Amino acid sequence: MGNAATKTNYASSTSMSKKKVCIIPIGTIDKEILHYTQKELEDRFNVKIDIGRQLEDPIYAYHKHKMQYHSTKILKRIHKLGLTGYDRILGIVDVDLYVPERTFVFGEAVIKKKIAVISLTRLRQKFYDLPEDLTLFKKRIIIEAVHELGHTYGLRHCTDNRCVMFLSKILRDTDHKGAAFCSNCKSIMEDKKAITN
Ligand SMILES: [Zn+2]
Numbered sequence: 001m002g003n004a005a006t007k008t009n010y011a012s013s014t015s016m017s018k019k020k021v022c023i024i025p026i027g028t029i030d031k032e033i034l035h036y037t038q039k040e041l042e043d044r045f046n047v048k049i050d051i052g053r054q055l056e057d058p059i060y061a062y063h064k065h066k067m068q069y070h071s072t073k074i075l076k077r078i079h080k081l082g083l084t085g086y087d088r089i090l091g092i093v094d095v096d097l098y099v100p101e102r103t104f105v106f107g108e109a110v111i112k113k114k115i116a117v118i119s120l121t122r123l124r125q126k127f128y129d130l131p132e133d134l135t136l137f138k139k140r141i142i143i144e145a146v147h148e149l150g151h152t153y154g155l156r157h158c159t160d161n162r163c164v165m166f167l168s169k170i171l172r173d174t175d176h177k178g179a180a181f182c183s184n185c186k187s188i189m190e191d192k193k194a195i196t197n
């Protein structure tokens, strides 16, 4: 049902050449966070952003010894949706993610498929037993979302630790780098007409 409606909307708006990104909540994600992310990404990228139908909790990706979720399996689940009408997809999940090579990840992207996922779990102060800070939490979400979306435009990790495309190994890296592209990454994005300003 939701799909049919999406297709109709898309068909009626094909005259608009604006690219589209779909944010997919995986499990329950706070509505305010979803809308905030939607707006912030629309301000930064030259895209129209929709919020898609919520997917089930990713129990299929759960590793019971690690007590974490394999992010690549979540990306595969998103890919299997076969969503049409979107150029890129960004999943948002609130479980702790890992890939076999790393103890945890803030997110993951498949560059060729233009699919990405971010996790909110380690972006909260609470995760580190610190007092909650909603402003900081939201700031971190945008940094990670811009980073993973950046990958879907073909950007690789950047060596500039103030660039959003720098690989965050720990949260301090995220807080240090911020949500802006360095001049190099920015010019790649500009060439693709991928960003505003
Ligand atoms: Zn990355």
Ligand SMILES: [Zn+2]
Binding pocket: 158, 159, 160, 163, 164, 165, 166, 181, 182, 183, 184, 185, 186
């Ligand atoms: Zn860069």
